[in-house]
Amino acid sequence: xxxxxxxxxxxxxxxxxxxxxxxxxxxxGVLDGAxxxxxxxxxxxxxxxxxxxxxxxxxxxxxxxxxxxxxxPPRDLWARTAAAIEAEARQGRGRLGLGQILPPPGPxxxxxxxxxxxxxxxxxxGTALLPRGVPFVLPSSPPGSEVARASEPxxxxxxxxANRVAWVQRSAxxxxxxxxxxxxxxxxxxxxxxxxxxxxxxxPLALAAPPVAVVLSPHSDQLAVIGADAETAGSVLxxxxxxxxxxPSAEATPASTAQPETATPAATVAVTPxxxxxxxxxxxxxxxxxxxxxxxxxxSADGQWLAFSARPKGGSAGPDxxxxxxxxxxxxxxxxxxxxxxxxxYGNLVLASGIVLQPVPPEGSPAPASSSETSAEGTAAxxxxxAAPATSAAPASSEAPGGGAPATPGSPASSPTSQPVEAHPxxxxxxxxxxxxxxxxxxxxxxxxxxxxxxxxxxxSGTVTPTDPASDGTFVVGQVKSWRPASGRLVLDGWxxxxxxxxxxxxxxxxxxxAPSPGEAGGVPTNGRLxxxxxxxxxEPVESADPSASTSPPVxxxxxxxxxxxxxxxxxxxxxxxxxxxxxxxxLDAPEASxxxxxxxxxxxxxxxxxxxxxxxxxxxVQALRxxxxxxxxxAWATPAGQDGQxxxxxxxxxxxxxxxxxxxxxxxxxxxxx
Amino acid sequence: MTxxxxxxxxxxxxxxxxxxxxxxxxxxxVRMLRDPDLAADLTQDAFVKAYKAxxxxxxxxxxxxxxxxxxxxxxxxxxxxxxxxxxxxxSGESRGAAPSAERLAMDLRLSxxxxxxxxxxxxxxxxxxxxxxxxxxTGLELAAAxxxxxxxxxxxxxxxxxxxxxxxxxxxxxxxxxxxxxxAERAAREAGTGR
Numbered sequence: 001x002x003x004x005x006x007x008x009x010x011x012x013x014x015x016x017x018x019x020x021x022x023x024x025x026x027x028x029g030v031l032d033g034a035x036x037x038x039x040x041x042x043x044x045x046x047x048x049x050x051x052x053x054x055x056x057x058x059x060x061x062x063x064x065x066x067x068x069x070x071x072x073p074p075r076d077l078w079a080r081t082a083a084a085i086e087a088e089a090r091q092g093r094g095r096l097g098l099g100q101i102l103p104p105p106g107p108x109x110x111x112x113x114x115x116x117x118x119x120x121x122x123x124x125x126g127t128a129l130l131p132r133g134v135p136f137v138l139p140s141s142p143p144g145s146e147v148a149r150a151s152e153p154x155x156x157x158x159x160x161x162a163n164r165v166a167w168v169q170r171s172a173x174x175x176x177x178x179x180x181x182x183x184x185x186x187x188x189x190x191x192x193x194x195x196x197x198x199x200x201x202x203x204p205l206a207l208a209a210p211p212v213a214v215v216l217s218p219h220s221d222q223l224a225v226i227g228a229d230a231e232t233a234g235s236v237l238x239x240x241x242x243x244x245x246x247x248p249s250a251e252a253t254p255a256s257t258a259q260p261e262t263a264t265p266a267a268t269v270a271v272t273p274x275x276x277x278x279x280x281x282x283x284x285x286x287x288x289x290x291x292x293x294x295x296x297x298x299x300s301a302d303g304q305w306l307a308f309s310a311r312p313k314g315g316s317a318g319p320d321x322x323x324x325x326x327x328x329x330x331x332x333x334x335x336x337x338x339x340x341x342x343x344x345x346y347g348n349l350v351l352a353s354g355i356v357l358q359p360v361p362p363e364g365s366p367a368p369a370s371s372s373e374t375s376a377e378g379t380a381a382x383x384x385x386x387a388a389p390a391t392s393a394a395p396a397s398s399e400a401p402g403g404g405a406p407a408t409p410g411s412p413a414s415s416p417t418s419q420p421v422e423a424h425p426x427x428x429x430x431x432x433x434x435x436x437x438x439x440x441x442x443x444x445x446x447x448x449x450x451x452x453x454x455x456x457x458x459x460x461s462g463t464v465t466p467t468d469p470a471s472d473g474t475f476v477v478g479q480v481k482s483w484r485p486a487s488g489r490l491v492l493d494g495w496x497x498x499x500x501x502x503x504x505x506x507x508x509x510x511x512x513x514x515a516p517s518p519g520e521a522g523g524v525p526t527n528g529r530l531x532x533x534x535x536x537x538x539x540e541p542v543e544s545a546d547p548s549a550s551t552s553p554p555v556x557x558x559x560x561x562x563x564x565x566x567x568x569x570x571x572x573x574x575x576x577x578x579x580x581x582x583x584x585x586x587x588l589d590a591p592e593a594s595x596x597x598x599x600x601x602x603x604x605x606x607x608x609x610x611x612x613x614x615x616x617x618x619x620x621x622v623q624a625l626r627x628x629x630x631x632x633x634x635x636a637w638a639t640p641a642g643q644d645g646q647x648x649x650x651x652x653x654x655x656x657x658x659x660x661x662x663x664x665x666x667x668x669x670x671x672x673x674x675x
Numbered sequence: 676m677t678x679x680x681x682x683x684x685x686x687x688x689x690x691x692x693x694x695x696x697x698x699x700x701x702x703x704x705v706r707m708l709r710d711p712d713l714a715a716d717l718t719q720d721a722f723v724k725a726y727k728a729x730x731x732x733x734x735x736x737x738x739x740x741x742x743x744x745x746x747x748x749x750x751x752x753x754x755x756x757x758x759x760x761x762x763x764x765x766s767g768e769s770r771g772a773a774p775s776a777e778r779l780a781m782d783l784r785l786s787x788x789x790x791x792x793x794x795x796x797x798x799x800x801x802x803x804x805x806x807x808x809x810x811x812x813t814g815l816e817l818a819a820a821x822x823x824x825x826x827x828x829x830x831x832x833x834x835x836x837x838x839x840x841x842x843x844x845x846x847x848x849x850x851x852x853x854x855x856x857x858x859a860e861r862a863a864r865e866a867g868t869g870r
Contacts, residue, residue, distance in 0.1 A: 028814035063808040073701035081719045
């Protein structure tokens, strides 16, 4: 057999290739006379090629036997087709000038003019906890809009009870805009006639470069925009938004400098329409600059806090945790160990993870207690790290608030050791208001995500390894840019400390440093705070107690995990829906992979287990770019550009009860999905 | 090229196209997807797309290849989608909740060694073989239907022939193994009965 790119060693082999090509052309009737003569001559002196042709002919005869076994189409096929054509005609899509504007058969045309000529860069915007019905800037496409009504697919579409989806698109002229889409229909098994998402009119965003992530606040009154690696690098920008104006306006406040082509400052975001009563409307302000944001960014449930991890631009130190309170001038650095990773929110409590180094257990010795869920094989840092091995696996905070990792931060140990070490993660809860830090009782928990109802938690159970070790495998604690899972598995576990139900978030004028009211202390269930005494806020920021010395009920995963995905995993991102009945899992299998895979686990909160009978998107999942959003009634992600020119689109898996359907945006552009 | 949209003309055209070609388009989609119900849906979809794209057909004599091009795209889109999406069974109208006699007959037709071997090879190669050998598209029509150059289509077809041969060999090997296993089980049963 000749491989397509195999080097030809000699003329004979080249002749064989030519003969094969000619045979193929001969079979399909496009071999010209001269080449046919050459082929005949070649076959006459090449037994190998003759044998190959005979084999091809035999296969051809076999294939042609299929003609005698043609399947019969259903008798009602024309009736169904005619009905679908009539439905299409009633939609009125693509009627005038069709021959001029309709692309070759393929993806559906764009129903609204918004995307028609756009090079679309789609950024799924996290709309977690977005209250249904909260209007945004330009919700010009209300439920029941033309697009939504238009589809009359053969199969009955699902009418999900789902929150909207938002994304950022990039037009052909390089400008960006924010689009919302109602998820008011979804279709069964990828019905190709399904009408696309009904997207709203876009709200312009004056960005100089594609953002790394855009996060919408729970009240839809604010966007956090994470700058990209171009001019906007190193910034977290806050854009205040207002409730929608009656109609879009081309004007903008002076602060917003609306015209995209004249928006020279790289770090400004302009949002129209103007006319918002908010004085800061449309203005973008950096709450931090000169950093690289690492991992996820998220608002607290009440929308009053934004948390993220960031490291100095240039990489002199690893990431630290930052908090920003609405109204503050800038974000506040909470840790200084260079190894604290924001994982998410649990109500109004920050979830974060850190790293502690431990010697690799000698062969044959029992794994440390912290590794009960994991194997000691394939440890994170078996090379000689120049870091000081930690003295304890227990996350003992030495700083307040937030504390630091036990390992010596920022520099190599004074006595570098060649003893192999492995990096074990630990996680903790941090009260943003008080700085009270509550470590998990269970070690080896990395980047946990807790279901908002407090029943489940998902996390990496195992060791981690630096993403950027030196060529000899060494690294310096506190200077590692980021970490990734090493030995272990991604798991689903129970959660020990139920959170009081999060009331409807109300904007609060509470200053960033304010202490909780007396009624919130002492373990009384509060709005989004732990109901266990362990985390009882005090008047002063306090250091967390060692869980082993505490008499309080342990906080953290219960420790009876079930495996969601085994190692190796380069990166993961798992989140629950607000009801805690759906868990979306995104995994990047290899660091160099451009897209990960996303799947959905249906949870039975009563049984406290996975519901195996419902697998709307089973593992190994669908291809999805980094960044997705799960919210009430829907999961949305962006697909990578595929083969044959298949363009990216925003995909939505929507549900109502246990019925699932799917709907997608009109494909277009080369998506760059961030969160 | 049509400059203004004539729904009636487009419908009439698609109806005539359907009458001539729907059987072979359906057969192609069945062979590509190995799912008669899905193939019926996609056949319908292909003709709806043909209706929508009616004005892009420049010459009526190219209609068959053009239709195959649409069907091919529909099939590949579906395969790609299906590969990455597995939806729950639709709980609404359920066609064929219990397999019909026709479905069972169809399953039998789709379960021969050749069909299984075809299912083993990459879908674009499978498409090339089906279009060229079963549906008798010429080299140029094949290239048009697959949306690639003639040279690329030829390369795909050549690779497809190699792949099919290997897949048929694998099928035969699997058959031999299964037969050997059955023989061994039969021998064991007979030995057990003898005791």
